[in-house]
Amino acid sequence: MMKQFRTFLIAAVALFGFQTMSAQTKVAHVDTNDIMTKMPAVLDAQNQLKKLSDTYTAEYKTMVDEYQAKIKKYDAEAATVTDAVNQTRQSEMQDMGRRIGEYQETAQKDLQKKEADLMKPITEKVKASIQKVGKAKGFNYVLNAGDLLLADGTDITADVKKDLGF
Structure with a gap:
């Protein structure tokens, strides 16, 4: 029984090998990186993403500058105000720092979503x-x-x- 199975297995492998050799497979390659880096639609998408990123970066910088200015002001006035005022200011600065961090995360997620939205139809x-x-x-x-x-x-x-028009 084992000998018959072994003979059958060898015959099946040989038959499969002959069929594979007789059916020629044609293989080509394409450089998708080259296509994607030179495709006009991709370049347009990158420009849109850069503009959006620049907008977020400018807003983030404004928020950080405001945060740093308040810290400087509060540090300079800390000795001349009451503990209650200093605690309120400290709480305000923590809240402002949290909002800046949330803004940065939201901006990053928005940029990723926008990139996916722009690139999906192009890759398809x-x-x-x-x-x-x-x-x-x-x-x-x-x-x-x-x-x-x-x-x-x-x-x-x-x-x-050529098929894509560039």
């Missing part, structure tokens, strides 16, 4: 173009050249760029 468009070009050229697989250690074969990056 690139993926669709890669699939379209790959099928049109008869490839079974298209690999990302950035993930390969050896990219020996057909490079369809230029064809995908």
